[in-house]
Each structure stands twice: as structure tokens, then as C-alpha cells.
Amino acid sequence: AQSVTQPDIHITVSEGASLELRCNYSYGATPYLFWYVQSPGQGLQLLLKYFSGDTLVQGIKGFEAEFKRSQSSFNLRKPSVHWSDAAEYFCAVGEGSYNKLIFGAGTRLAVHP
Amino acid sequence: DGGITQSPKYLFRKEGQNVTLSCEQNLNHDAMYWYRQDPGQGLRLIYYSQIVNDFQKGDIAEGYSVSREKKESFPLTVTSAQKNPTAFYLCASSPPGTGNYEQYFGPGTRLTVT
Numbered sequence A: 001a002q003s004v005t006q007p008d009i010h011i012t013v014s015e016g017a018s019l020e021l022r023c024n025y026s027y028g029a030t031p032y033l034f035w036y037v038q039s040p041g042q043g044l045q046l047l048l049k050y051f052s053g054d055t056l057v058q059g060i061k062g063f064e065a066e067f068k069r070s071q072s073s074f075n076l077r078k079p080s081v082h083w084s085d086a087a088e089y090f091c092a093v094g095e096g097s098y099n100k101l102i103f104g105a106g107t108r109l110a111v112h113p
Numbered sequence B: 001d002g003g004i005t006q007s008p009k010y011l012f013r014k015e016g017q018n019v020t021l022s023c024e025q026n027l028n029h030d031a032m033y034w035y036r037q038d039p040g041q042g043l044r045l046i047y048y049s050q051i052v053n054d055f056q057k058g059d060i061a062e063g064y065s066v067s068r069e070k071k072e073s074f075p076l077t078v079t080s081a082q083k084n085p086t087a088f089y090l091c092a093s094s095p096p097g098t099g100n101y102e103q104y105f106g107p108g109t110r111l112t113v114t
Helices: none
Strands: A003-006 A010-014 A019-021 A025-026 A033-038 A042-052 A056-058 A063-067 A075-076 A088-095 A100-103 A107-111 B003-006 B009-012 B018-026 B030-038 B044-049 B054-057 B064-066 B074-078 B087-094 B109-112
Touching: A003 A100, A010 A019, A019 A056, A019 A107, A025 A075, A025 B074, A025 B087, A033 A063, A033 A075, A042 A056, A042 A075, A075 A088, A100 B044, B003 B087, B009 B018, B018 B030, B018 B087, B044 B064, B074 B087
Parallel strands: A010 A107, B009 B109
Antiparallel strands: A003 A025, A019 A075, A033 A042, A033 A088, A056 A063, A063 A075, A088 A100, A088 A107, B003 B018, B018 B074, B030 B044, B030 B087, B044 B054, B064 B074, B087 B109
């Protein structure tokens, strides 16, 4: 069965610093990969997605992610973090024929001024 | 404005009572989903529905029930059989088409049972 691992439960960065959130997946074929962001008490918002093609994908809010098949990874990056980026981030992989998503446990990002 | 609405945002119930959470979408999406979110556990799938009058159990369906009588609506009932119902519940929908995994989420309902 497919699975998604986000190794970091909490990450703290300073405002203006670069950010990388890790995501590893387990999937046999070419995966459909997603990053979502959730502000406290809110729903999830799609940041970016990878289906095929260019392995570096651009998303909203200045985020990007790189698909590396050899490492089964889809890490999320941002060159300069803003205080408003403090939130929880979820990586997900599409599974099966019913358009289901398998989510990682999430990484909570704190941003220091 | 197209989107997904969940109501209410906060819900309080006494133990032993059934409670129904509302989810409505005007995106004309065929597929709808219910997730439960607990701290440190990510999102776990409760039920999903690909078309009207059809739905399937997800990973943690015990103690929950759903209906899909209209394309726009996918209410979730948390029954008294659910041992630990206090959680944040998220509804989502997805456009038609096999392999279209992108899901759009509602704002969530926080249920507290005492």
C-alpha cells in the first residue's frame, strides 16, 4: 500500500531564511504528488502538485517542490520564509482508482521574527 | 463564489448523542470525501463517494455513517458508537475523471463531545 512519510514533526526557521520540508513516498508507479498547507483551525489549501513532466514544480505563495524518483522524495522549498508561512504542511500521494489521497502526518512550521 | 461549506464551525454534543455534520459544494464535483484530523496524525479517510447514491468506507469508518442523495451534499453522522468522536472533521471534493486526485477542502468542523 502507498504511504507518505514526513520525517519532521516540527520545524522552526527565522524570517527570511530558506526552508525545505521533506516528504518521502512509497508508490510503485509514477506518483501523483501534492503539498497542502493548513492554517490553524482552517481547511487545507493546495500549494502545488506533480503529475508528470518537469520535476521542479512551482506553486502558490513562492513555494516550489522537486520530484526525485531515485530518492522517492518530493521536498517542498521556499527561498525566503515570511512570518505568514507559519502553518502546518501536508504532503500527499494519489492512490488507486477512486481518486483517494494518502496524507503524511504533517510538519508544523514556526517562523521566528 | 464556488466552494465547499461546512457547518457549523464548532459543534458540542453530549456523549451518547448522534450528531450530523453538514458538507455542501457548488463546484459541480462528482467525488466527495470526509476526513478526520487529530493532532500529529494527519488526515484519515472516513468515507468517500464517487457518485450520487453510492459511497465507500475509508480507513476509519466504524462509528460513522454518510448519505449522498444529492450531488452537492455529503452529510456525515457521528454515531454514539464512535468511541472517541472529539476531532476536527474536514470535507473535500474532487473534479470528475479517473486519476484526478486533486481535492478541494472545506473549512472544517470541530466537534467536541463531553
